[in-house]
Amino acid sequence: MPLIKGFNAAAVPISVRVVFADGTTARYIWKPETKMWTRIPGTARDNFNNIIPETVQDITGGGYREYVFGQGSSSDLTQFTARLTHMGVPVGTAGGTGNRVKIGCSSVNNGPPICEIMIY
Incomplete structure (x- = not known):
């Protein structure tokens, strides 16, 4: 039973910012329907905060x-x-x-x- 009537926790997108060992970062979103993390396009940056072009x-x-x-x-x-x-x-x-x-x-x-x- 949901904690709040009509609230579906599985439908709430979860996003995280991942920092890699070299200082590069990117944002990822959890997709409950596929049970996979997917990189959000346009969010990758190098350790100098330059956009990493896709x-x-x-x-x-x-x-x-x-x-x-x-x-x-x-x-x-x-x-x-x-x-x-x-x-x-x-x-x-x-x-x-x-x-x-x-x-x-x-x-x-x-x-x-x-x-x-x-x-x-």
Whole structure:
């Protein structure tokens, strides 16, 4: 018998934020009908809180998006540029000086994105 009349606990969605060992996060929702956890699209972030794009359209969000990497993040940067390359996105080097790195990605009219690595 339900604790509250008309309340169905099985119908209440449960979501959690999972933090992985490398600092990456994502949100998952429990689906009672399938008895499975499912990642919520668009919620994955790296340890610098950059969006982890799932589709080519996610890379720029329809315009321009920057991905900032702090000091000592060469493996994060390497993984991210590999992901862009795997998705067929060209990644160039704009240059600069400094000890921080960001990648700027842009697209025009939802066209194919172009990304540049910038050091500052």
